[in-house]
Amino acid sequence: MSDLSARVADSTGNWVDTHAPVWSRPYLRLSRFDRSIGSWLLLMPCWWSAALAAGVAHNITQLPLVVVLFFIGAFVMRGAGCTWNDITDRDLDDKVERTRSRPIPAGQVTVTQALVWMVLQALVGLAVLLQFNRFAVLAGIASLLIVAIYPFMKRITWWPQVVLGLAFSYGALMGFAVTFARIDLTAVALYAGSIAWVIGYDTIYAHQDAEDDALIGVKSTARLFGERTHRALVVLYGLAVLLIGVALALAGTGWPAWIGLGAFALHLAWQIRRLDIKDGALCLRIFWSNRExxxxxFAGLVVDAVLRAM
Structure with missing residues (x-):
């Protein structure tokens, strides 16, 4: 077993590396608690949907609790998903400079230990899910199929980011499932817009590994788009804004939600203008900025929900 305190190559100086007990660090790294950005990005569609549904219902009394439960659920389920990803990708991770220091290829944990850790996280996620109505519970469980197949997609399609989008955007449906025990056209439009957003930002992220991916035969939209990435992002991000706008129109939102969408659109435009696909560090920083x-x-949707509930 290798040094448990050894750091992952692309994650240094975080609380896991500096404050977590040494024995726990490989497990926290499996869950990406040393890099929480993915959990935040998984959380965003959940929060959008919760706020939008609360606005439609003209009732925000349950919104704070739903926001907290979605926060916990997003972090533990992203941790379980990343653990599963590392289990399935352990042979590929060993061949990529950025990922060969991850806990499994680095020998910090065994596959069996990783599986047990994944199950424990999933059980916490289930405990969160059981706080909601029966329809929401069944809808949440259905998402696990997408999560399970995602790690294998980069081996067989140039569009693995689409499957990631299906998984990471699923929360856009859950706010309506929790609030109304149904999924309507507004939720579907929000889900579709979020998928386009995820494909865009994960394309930016994937440019960090494009050269290594080409050597080992891993496919991605970053490799597919190549020098056309900026044009592809204009389409993807434009589609995201358009579809989310459709969701807002269907929901009958007011001016705060539209201001929020406008700020979101301006941020995406800034990303496209700033991006240099040959600068891996810049790609990572722009990817991170999608939380903001x-x-x-989300801020616009919350203000809109509050005003509509008054």
Whole structure:
């Protein structure tokens, strides 16, 4: 077993590396608690949907609790998903410079230990899910199929980011499932817009590994788009804004939600203008900034919900 305190190559100086007990660090790294950005990005569509549904219902009394439960659920289920991803990708991770220091290829944990850790996280996620109505519970469980197949997609399609979008945007449906025990056209439009957003930002992220991915035969939209990435992002981000706008129109939102969407759109435009696909560090920073983009939209939706409930 290798040094448990050894850090993952692309994650240094965080609380896991500096404050977590040494024995726990490989497990926290499996869950990406040393890099929480993915959990935030998984959370954003959940919060959008919760706020939008609360506005439609003209009732925000349950919104704070739903926001907290979604927060916990997003972090533990993203942790379980990342653990599953590392289990399935352990042979590929060993061949990529950025990922070969992850806990499994680095020998910090065994596959069996990782599986047990994944199950424990999933059980916490189930406990959160059981706080909601029966329809929401069944809808949440259905998302696990998408999560399970995602790690294998980069081996067989140039569009694995689409499957990631299906998984990471699923929360856009859950706010309506929790609030109304149904999924309507508004939720579907929000889900579709979020999928386009996820494909865009994960394309930016994937440019960090494009050269290594080409060597080992891993496919991605970053490799597919190549030098056309900026144009592809104009389409993807434009589609995201358009579809989310459709959801807002269907929901009958007021001016705060539209201001939030406008701020979100401006942030995405800034990303496209700033991006240099040959600068891996810049790609990572722009990818990280999508949390702020999502929070801008969420803020507008929350203000709108509050005003509509008055």
């Amino acid at each position: 983009a999502g929070l801008l939209l």
